[in-house]
Amino acid sequence: MELLNSLLFDYTLRTVALGAATLGIVSGALGSFAVLRRQSLLGDAMSHAALPGVVIAFMLTGSKTPVILLVGAAVAGWLGALLMNGVVRNTRIKEDSALGIILSVFFGFGLMLLTFLQRNPDARQAGLNSFLFGQAATLLISDVIPMAILGTIVLLLVLIFWKEFKLLSFDRDFAASLGYPVAWLDVVLTSLLVLAIVVGLQAVGVVLMSAMVVAPAAAARQWTDRLGVMVFLAALFGAIAGVGGAMISSLGSGLSTGPVVVLVVSGIVLLSLLFAPNRGLVWNWVRQQRDRRKLRLQSVLTNMYYLAEQHDDMAHPHAVTVLQAMNFGQGGVRRSLHVLRERGLVQESSSGFWALTAEGVEEARQLIDSRRAGKGGDR
């Protein structure tokens, strides 16, 4: 309650939460496209590649105004993306290696410049360091407003190009055959991703920004098969993680915002992987168990039918041991028999001997007929 109170009335925390929410929404939405296009790690590479841009922007202008630094970050990230594209298209180097090269070389270059600045006594480079791990706690409202404006522009552009991006993400070749300029759309979408990353840099830092691109989208993917819903959910998860992480990190000392936000969003992913309906692992397990039980029941029922057919009397009782032998390796025969008795399909004529009832015979016959008809025993 106190936390909620301070969220509403504490100016600093409200600012931080707003900033983190903006970052989560924008990176979640854009991340959806990256994940669907199997470019999850592009975010990782772009955010690292932004570092030299930040440092160069500072070297050129001598200003630490976030807007200027972010412009530098965007330019560098964008350049990295273009270079990566050029390498992949023109050489036999695969995408993963190209990503690794851009990521590490740009970052190393940025680091070299940063240390070069740090040993230069004139430069007040403090604050640049926060780009590594992010310091949401130091966000001011004057930082959040540009983030929000940039974020809104990015989201608007996504809306405008919605149809094109959707087609590009699911069937690039079809989009090309329809005459869409897919190469340009690629560039636009990548540029938007770079902008989304830039929005988050200050709060989460370059090292962990990649998680904010991948995780909300991967979580959202588990809950839906519709792109619109996925983008919305990813934005929502991103916002929850951003605000939650920012608040938790404001509680303890020495908790950088970046890692906490990443852990919160990783938790959301874990829950989604386990419990999302239809796709989730737990859901899958339950369904598997149910199917297995149903199959066991059916197999006991039909086995009894086949046995009974050997006698003139369809109500001829059979020993449990015989049924167990026929169902070798599957087990659960006794339990299946009790379930079948509750449904009135079998009866225990004497201890350890079971027979089909009239309904049981009918049920088993239908089951066998439907199997023969090739429809599968869907009863």
Add this chain to the structure above:
Amino acid sequence: MSVQLEVQLIAVVVAVACALPGVFLVLRGMAMMSDAISHTVLLGIVLAFFLVGDLDSPLLIVGAALMGVLTVTLVELLNQTQLVKQDAAIGLVFPALFSVAVILISRFARGVHLDVDAVLLGELAFAPFDRVQFWGLDVPIALAVMGGILVLNGLFIGLFYKELKLATFDPALAAALGFSPVLLHYGLMTLVSVTAVGAFDAVGSVLVVALMITPPATAYLLTNRLSHMLGLSAVIGAGSALAGYWLARLLDANIAGSMATMTGAIFLVTFLLAPERGIVAILRRRQRQRWEFAQAALTIHLLHHEDSPQADEECRVDHLGEHLRWQRPFADEVVRLARRHGLVTQDNGRLYLTDKGRQTVQDAIVR
């Protein structure tokens, strides 16, 4: 040995030790796994540190290597659920593990010499100050550790060269012949983890990626042979290490960052100028093919109309624009090239095929 020389030696050893397993990462399309591993080994180190309470214990390397293998395993498990694709699986696993490590360090290991900046960025310049007695020699710990890892990498690749080669280029055949690609995969990943731990102490985790991926990718543009690629990667890695060291001295900047910058610079130069696969070579080849094709088109055109009644009209430079849709300057240039190669002769704007030209064009058509 002077401190400077020692730093350079460590840099070279680190670079070569990283480049060797990196070759297989690049070839197998698993380059980004090095990024993941080099981040998560931090968690292994932290956990092992909590266990033994000693930052110099060799158990830390064991813990880190285990964590590297665990990372690979987690990525594959996640991939096997088919709920997320492999790239997303990598992107989910390593930031989470890395975040745990960062939080553990900042909460419980303050004041210990284990700060995140150092892990990410590394500082090679201080490496010679931690020393150890080794066979009566006084050597920096980093040199001893990385030397050991280099030998380990060399041994592994030397012993399993044939198996690695086969499993890399034809995993199905390797499996059919009874090698275990899975075992080799995890062996390689263990090697990458161990190398990452040893190296990131010196150069930091992100730059481990630079040293593992960039030199092999550069070598990949220069050769088609695995053995040459291994050798070239090592040479390029060592070269970047030395050049990076001097660049860092010049700028008074971080050595690891400069080394990464130099690997990038060498890659860029190779990307542009590599003999066959460089951008310039590709552009020149395209350009040459364009002119060759135009000359072929010209000679075919001439051959086609040579003995026809309209020959005088068709075989004129002025006519090429109409027939082949060539701009005049382009047509002139093609004719000039064709004359220089002795394919055609020109007389008052009328073009004649030479014997050589006729021979060439007939060869071209038959082909």
